[in-house]
Amino acid sequence: MNASALLASLHHLAAFTVVAMLAVEVASFKPPFSAAQARRLQRVDTIFGAAATLLLIVGLMRVTWFEKGPAYCWHDLYFLIKFGAFIAAALISIYPTIIILSWRKAVKAGNAPEIADACVRRVRMCLMLELTAIVVILPCAALMARGFGYR
Numbered sequence: 001m002n003a004s005a006l007l008a009s010l011h012h013l014a015a016f017t018v019v020a021m022l023a024v025e026v027a028s029f030k031p032p033f034s035a036a037q038a039r040r041l042q043r044v045d046t047i048f049g050a051a052a053t054l055l056l057i058v059g060l061m062r063v064t065w066f067e068k069g070p071a072y073c074w075h076d077l078y079f080l081i082k083f084g085a086f087i088a089a090a091l092i093s094i095y096p097t098i099i100i101l102s103w104r105k106a107v108k109a110g111n112a113p114e115i116a117d118a119c120v121r122r123v124r125m126c127l128m129l130e131l132t133a134i135v136v137i138l139p140c141a142a143l144m145a146r147g148f149g150y151r
Helices: 003-028 034-066 076-090 094-103 103-107 117-146
Strands: none
Touching: 003 034, 003 117, 034 076, 034 094, 034 103, 076 094, 076 117, 094 117
């Protein structure tokens, strides 16, 4: 397998992992939380963050050294929208991660984390916005791959 195919496979694996972990997070973020549920959310969020980081790194490698190259990608409208939606989702995901990480002491002690209703609403809103970004990214990826949007 050549480097381009290997990176494309890794890129897709990371993307599907991001989507799967986000779906698990959305389905699991329902208080009241038990210590086990909070621990599971911490693991899921860690995998989500690692997969998103890998997705970004591999994606930028593909843009820079493989596929159509930076001259093409950075002038393609759908790539720019896709990249912008990814960055927006990454920034939005910081808040839920901070909340989930704040549970470390309680979870380590075997206690269920306490979380205010307003905080739950904010985290769920962030998760929904991240899902919305994925809905934007998917058609942009298909359009970009077919040459639409290049200027």
